[in-house]
Amino acid sequence: MRTKSTQEVQKEALVDTVAQVGRKGKGIEVSFSGRGLTPFGGIGLLGGLMRKLKVKEALESKVQLARRERKYSLGNMLLSVIYACALDLERLSDTVVLRKDGVFQQVVGFDDYPHQTSLSRFMSKFTVMAAKDIGEVGADLRRTVRGETGGQCRITLDMDSHVTTVYGKQQRAKVGYNPKKPGRKSYHPLLCFVGETRDFLWGRFRPGDRNNVQDSKWFLKECLVRLGAGIKELFLRADSGFYSDDFLKCLERRRIWYAVVAKLYPAIQAQLAGLEYRDIGSGVEVGEFRYQGLGWKKARRMVVIREEIAEGEKKKREPKLLELKGHTYQVIVTNIEDWAPEEVWRFYNNRANVENMVKEGVLGYGLDVAVSHSYAGNMAHFFITMLTYNLMNWLKEGVLGQQKVKRMAKWVRQHFFLIPGRLVRKGRKLILRLSQSYPWKHEYWWAEARLETLKLPLLS
Structure with a gap:
């Protein structure tokens, strides 16, 4: 028989001490004797x-x-x-x-x-x-x-x-x-x-x-x-990781409408100061220019978004934004010609x-x-x-019926998966008894009903 190490003996003694304190000191006896239990009832x-x-x-x-x-x-x-x-x-x-x-x-x-x-x-x-x-x-x-x-x-x-x-x-x-x-x-x-x-x-x-x-x-x-x-x-x-002439040409050949953030090379930065900007509210201005990069066979539409940095406001750390004289700049290259600059910006922001x-x-x-x-x-x-x-x-x-606003995974787990339950047998039937104090019973039964009647395809 293997002799227990000093560390193992000390660990067992500590566990025993904690268990005794849990039983006597708090008035609640703790034992790992429950059967048929799960924390994942949902x-x-x-x-x-x-x-x-x-x-x-x-x-x-x-x-x-x-x-x-x-x-x-x-x-x-x-x-x-x-x-x-x-x-x-x-x-x-x-x-x-x-x-x-x-x-x-x-x-x-x-x-x-x-x-x-x-x-x-x-x-x-x-x-x-x-x-x-x-x-x-x-x-x-x-x-x-x-x-x-x-x-x-x-x-x-x-x-x-x-x-x-x-x-x-x-x-x-x-x-x-x-x-x-x-x-x-x-x-x-x-x-x-x-x-x-x-x-x-x-x-x-x-x-x-x-x-x-x-x-x-x-x-x-x-x-x-x-x-x-x-x-x-x-x-x-x-x-901007996808910003390249080859990729843009590939999109254009396939007739795909695109909005891609441009890399702010010096040649593009040089265009920003002399543009005419239009105020669209909330400290945001928009402008645009045509730009033909090195090796490009044609010029493309460049939409510029300029935002004022308010006094005392922390500088934005977004690497795609250029900070210049109290403003941040973002440039979006697009082949969508009939949208206003702010529409291109809002489309990209989605x-x-x-x-x-x-x-x-x-x-x-x-x-x-x-x-x-x-x-x-x-x-x-x-x-x-x-x-x-x-x-x-x-x-x-x-x-769960979440079409427009979809919750994060953590929320779904907490509300629907992590339900304490006990599996019991009643005659020949197994019954999963979920926690009586579970606060979202109605939502759970509604989800069960939707699952039972689910029709495909799901169309959004």
Whole structure:
């Protein structure tokens, strides 16, 4: 028999002391003897939506993985990671709470939940092709949920990128643009969302030393392939990372209307002081000029937004804004000729939603986490994370009735997933008894009813 270390003996003594104080000092006896309990009593809403969409079947039919865990089906392994993302269990080590929660497993239809080591091995076995297959499943499901065109004759694509800093020796992580952790290795994925519905459309997982200009044309093609037919007008918004003549020409050839923030090179800055500006209120002025950059075959319309910096106001740290003589300047290049400058500016400003979408992926589902040393494994996790994002987006809209204003993932968890419950057997029937003091019973039953009668496609 192994002899316990001094540290282990001290730890056991401390635990015993704390337990005794908890029993006697506070008048409440504490014991870990409850059975059939779960903190995730409302997770069946997400499980019901995934069954209705046949997510497991779609993953198993599309994702090809030569080697996998024998004990668990491919679909259940992927659903295990989706549930972990949805419940904010970012690290695979955090999933122990689901492995130990038999009630959760019964609610979602699992016989068992895989161990952390099984999940780690599973993620490490991915190939790049298999990882992209998960993204393809997400794109197929989006078409199922939205219909071929998403109910839209006009669609706006919002493009962005995100830096995921890594702290180990992950494959193909490189040092590149990293404003929060300069000099750290990272991944630098590209993401594209549909502005009207906030759906994730497609992404490209990349090493950290890739910049947006290098991949923007190919990424656009990948995104367009995953849009349905029947779209009459296509718009695109992007930040200055996508500002290049090649990308703009690509958009123009495809007859895509765009508003892209320009990089404020000295030649552009030189134009700003001599412009005529028109006041549109609240300290904001607009102007415009034509500009033909070096190597460009034609001049393009440049919309300028000038905002006064009020006395005592903190300077704006937005890197796309130029500060000059008491004003900040932003320049947007566009091929939309019949809109007033302020209309172009307001259209671009709606792109702020994409930053909230990326924030939702980071704070809500673990987009910022590298779960594997394998590049393909981290790519797979990227697509799983964004599939989870879409599932939650559709849950909010179709089941919770949040069309115009959609709450963040944390709110959904607190109000609908994290409901204490006990699973009991009554005759041959299992009953999940949720907390009697749960304050949103009406909203929960309404969501259950909407899920039961949910009709596809969802049109926004």
